[in-house]
Amino acid sequence: MNSQPKVTVVIPNYNHEAYIVERIDSVLSQSYDHFEVFILDDCSTDNSLALIEKYESHPKVKDILVNPVNSGSLFKQWSKAINLASGDYLWIAESDDVAHKDFLQTTVEAIEKHPKSGLVFTDSIIIDEQGNYGNKVSETHKHLIAMNKAETTNIPSKSKVFEYLISNIIIWNASAVLFRTEIIKNINVEMLSTLNNAGDLYSYLNIALTNDMVYVNAPLNYFRQHDQNTTQNNIKSGALYKDRIRIISNLFTELLPLDNAKWHLQVFLSRHFITAIDHGLYSDASQIIKLYLDYNLINTSTFNSLSRYIWWSKQIKFVPHRYRNKVKKELVNSIEQ
Numbered sequence: 001m002n003s004q005p006k007v008t009v010v011i012p013n014y015n016h017e018a019y020i021v022e023r024i025d026s027v028l029s030q031s032y033d034h035f036e037v038f039i040l041d042d043c044s045t046d047n048s049l050a051l052i053e054k055y056e057s058h059p060k061v062k063d064i065l066v067n068p069v070n071s072g073s074l075f076k077q078w079s080k081a082i083n084l085a086s087g088d089y090l091w092i093a094e095s096d097d098v099a100h101k102d103f104l105q106t107t108v109e110a111i112e113k114h115p116k117s118g119l120v121f122t123d124s125i126i127i128d129e130q131g132n133y134g135n136k137v138s139e140t141h142k143h144l145i146a147m148n149k150a151e152t153t154n155i156p157s158k159s160k161v162f163e164y165l166i167s168n169i170i171i172w173n174a175s176a177v178l179f180r181t182e183i184i185k186n187i188n189v190e191m192l193s194t195l196n197n198a199g200d201l202y203s204y205l206n207i208a209l210t211n212d213m214v215y216v217n218a219p220l221n222y223f224r225q226h227d228q229n230t231t232q233n234n235i236k237s238g239a240l241y242k243d244r245i246r247i248i249s250n251l252f253t254e255l256l257p258l259d260n261a262k263w264h265l266q267v268f269l270s271r272h273f274i275t276a277i278d279h280g281l282y283s284d285a286s287q288i289i290k291l292y293l294d295y296n297l298i299n300t301s302t303f304n305s306l307s308r309y310i311w312w313s314k315q316i317k318f319v320p321h322r323y324r325n326k327v328k329k330e331l332v333n334s335i336e337q
Contacts, residue, residue: 118211238279
């Protein structure tokens with residue numbers, strides 16, 4: 001009987017034949033021994049599945065689950081991962097990233113030392129398509145730079161939620177995160193499944209509002225950036241901004257009691273409103289400004305002005321720059337100093 005905490009590892013894959021073998025091997029070669037692996041394939045159209053099936057008889061691989069039809073969203077696979085998790089901890093190891101052999105050993109030790117934590121995350125090294133090393137995330141992220149003198153940093157629940165997860169996201173890559181299973185199972189997986197790009201953010205926010213987070217100052221995750229990167233594609237399509245607006249709307253009442261919430265939420269609106277309209281997210285924009293009005297984060301005059309901007313944007317393809325700038329200025333002026 002193994003007395004170590006058990007980790008459920010889920011590897012969700014879609015069309016990553018170039019990276020999937022390296023990813024699976026980096027999981028199976030972990031120095032920490034007590035884990036099980038599920039590999040999910042979302043109806044890949046490349047040679048991924050043939051490569052994955054070679055691991056079918058590996059003693060650590062509990063199951064390979066293949067969708068007959070593509071789900072259309074990575075976070076439907078995340079929801080499946082959460083439901084599959086039977087271990088004390090859950091690691092969703094994205095199929096294009098790679099792990100250091102001590103990733104699980106170090107993260108399990110860290111989260112065990114912090115029983116109030118809902119997740120632990122490590123520093124990451126950026127790698128390219130060929131696996132060439134770039135910078136560590138901690139070398140460029142201002143909040144991580146401030147944490148570079150300690151081996152681990154505990155971030156208490158409800159503290160720094162806006163600074164670390166909304167204004168400037170501190171966790172750049174989901175593969176760098178180990179979740180406490182009983183905590184992540186509290187997340188609304190139905191909402192999670194509807195998100196296309198920011199389901200990881202939704203998960204972190206839910207956890208940070210109720211539990212501590214722990215940062216491990218060691219680059220034990222290799223975050224791959226390449227041309228097929230989902231985030232970059234979703235920025236271009238506007239899906240990222242749609243997700244962010246929906247997440248803020250969904251968690252609005254939980255965010256409001258936090259320190260300086262009104263200011264942070266006003267800044268969020270000033271940064272996202274025009275971009276949302278540029279991408280045709282009229283319904284989402286209308287809903288969130290109504291929420292802001294209801295909770296007195298904008299006044300009636302600003303609400304009416306933003307509503308008119310939405311209406312005009314529907315009527316004409318290109319809104320005059322003078323009008324855009326006027327609305328931008330009004331949003332900035334609505335921020336309480």
